[in-house]
Amino acid sequence: MTVPLDIRNDIRSMDADGVSRSEIARRLHVSRNTVSKYADMEDMSPVAPVRRARERPGLEGNGPWIEKVLDEDLSAPRKQRHTAKRIYDRLVEERGFTGSYSTVRRFVAEFRRERSSGAGEGFLELEWAPGACQVDYGNFRAAIAGETVELKLLVATLPHSNDRQCVATMSQRSECMCAGLVEIFRRWGRAPRVIVLDNATEAGRMLRGTVTESRLFSQMKGHYRFESRYCNPYSGNEKGSVENAVGFLRRNLLVPVPSFGGLAELNAFLERGCAALSGKSCARDGRPTAEALAEDLAAMRALPGVDFDPVRWVRAHADKRGYVTVDGREYVAGPAWHGRDLLVGMRADTVEILADRGRRVAVLERAYGEGPAVRNPLSLVPALVARPRAFGESTIRRDMPEGLVAGIDRMDGAGRRQTLRSISRAAASSGFGAACDAALRVIEGGRVPDDATVDVLARRIAGGAGGGATGPDLAVYDGFLKGAVADAR
Structure with a gap:
């Protein structure tokens, strides 16, 4: 059970x-x-649901479709969510279902029962005991890598000591929120006993006293063993500490509009800023925050030995191009995976695509808002290895040096296949750019790239050796690399 x-x-x-x-x-x-x-x-992080524990034969394989519909309902208005009868009608009309309504009704009831958090509003005291935490979001603008973007400021406070921490995130999605909280827990070195939020966050939604909590946040609760409480977002007295902190941190750390090379650089700045502000602040009783913080930390939970992995797994179908669409954005799995049902793991900064048995298809950068499909050139290689003649029209050409593209164009099918395979294997440890540079040097030396040569040269390039005129002599590799390129010296 x-x-x-x-x-x-x-x-x-x-x-x-x-x-x-x-x-x-x-x-x-x-x-x-x-x-x-x-x-x-030890670890309650979400795992990829690569295998179903049990499928009801009467559902005729429609269980995953029903689960997807019910998961999507969590973001819909309560009065516009599917009943078991509506799901049954859609199964009949859209999927040719011939089973019984009672089978669907039992499946829906079991699904909802298993995912029910059982959380309620409860009594919210205004005298905050050590170990309690309040969480809220604010909006701000920053220049990241030269582009002005709208970001979210995740703020967490310990009202007893008045310690305030914040993290910049791209979105309020549950995976971004959980990733931000994991970072704040790391700063404290402990996890709160209770977290108070409002129902404007992605952690959960409260309606008429009943909370529907996101599965990912509930899994994080179990991992760190804290409780959650929800209040009305318009009742500022219920979480005044964090609401005040949002404005305080924004005024003191983000005015004027800051500029950073990347989100990690911005968050490192925010961590230093929060530490400096806490060193100057006081608790409600007038004591220095650092003194009262010791009482907060003593009342909090010890962190588990394994970090929580905030990943939201979504099932998606790859179209004829090998593209999957999640949260309104396209991600390229690769043409080799066209027409396949795939698992997509949505993290705050990356997207991981898995095949049916958990085989990793691609790891891509997470994108937000509208924009072009997110791609990794390596995802195109398997299909090109199978059909090397397609290289002439492949979009991978734009990601390679011109000399490498011209060299591959001159090769026959076997040479193209071998070159692309060696680039793919070397890129796994050295990166796509270093692997392409290594293959180009081998071609310029008059040879068809092979796995061993490209791998060694790519590692040296990635490590900064370069192999240029003043770089280390690579001739010592000749014996086991079947004559490594002389111009790599």
Whole structure:
């Protein structure tokens, strides 16, 4: 039997509070083995759902489609979400389903029961005990790599000590929020016992006292063993500490509009700025924040030995070009994967594409908003190895040096296949640019690139050796590389 996330989180929280495992089993009506399993679990990060535990034969393989519909419902207005009857009608009309309505109804009920967080609003005290945290978002603008962009400022405060931390994110999506909180937990070296948010965040939505929490955030709760509470976003008194901190940090750290080479550089600046401001601030009782912060940290949870991986897994179908579309943006898996159902892992800064058995297809940069398809030249190589004549019209040509493209054009099919394969293998350790430069040097030396030569040269190029006229002599590699290129000296 699958144990719901809220029960797992209760087990881990009670175990962290020192409740005996037999008592936990009695209170939660689960077995002691179940308590031990989840209390001792080291890592609760999301894993790619590469295999289904069980498929109902009566659903005729439509289980993943139903799950996708129900997952998408979480972002829709409550009155516009699918009932089991509406899902059944769509299955019949759109997918030719011949099974019974009761099968669909049971599947939907089980899905919702397993993903129910069971969270409620509860009583929100205004005297904040050590170890409690408030979280909210603010908007700001910054120049990143010369381009002005609108960003989100994720702010977390410890009201007891008045310690304030912030992280810049590209979006409020659950994976971005969780990644930002992981970074803030790293700064503190501890995790809060309770986090108070409002329902304007992607962590969860509250309507009429009932919270629908995102699965990813709920998994993060279980990983770090904290509780979550939700309040009305228009009730500033319920989380006044963080609402004040949003404006304070924005005024003190982001005025005038800052400029940075990248998001990582901006967040390093924000970390230093938060540390400097906390060193000058005081708690509510007048003590220095650093003194009161020690009490906060003593009341917080120890971090687990494994960092949480904030990844949201989405099922997507690759079109005839090998493109998948997630969150309104296209990502290139590669033509070799056209027409395939793939798993797409959405992280704050990267997108990982997996095939059916967990085989990695591509890792791409995460993109936000409108724009061209996000691609990695290496994703095109498998199809070109299978059909080397297609190189003449492939978009990969624009990513390669002109000399390398001209050299490959002069080769026959076998030479093209060997060259592209050697670039692909060398790029795995040295990067695509270094692998192309290495292959070009081999071609300029009058030979067809092979795996060993390109790999060694690419590693040296990536490491800064360069292999130019003043670089190290590579002739020592001649013996085992079948005559390494003389011009690489």
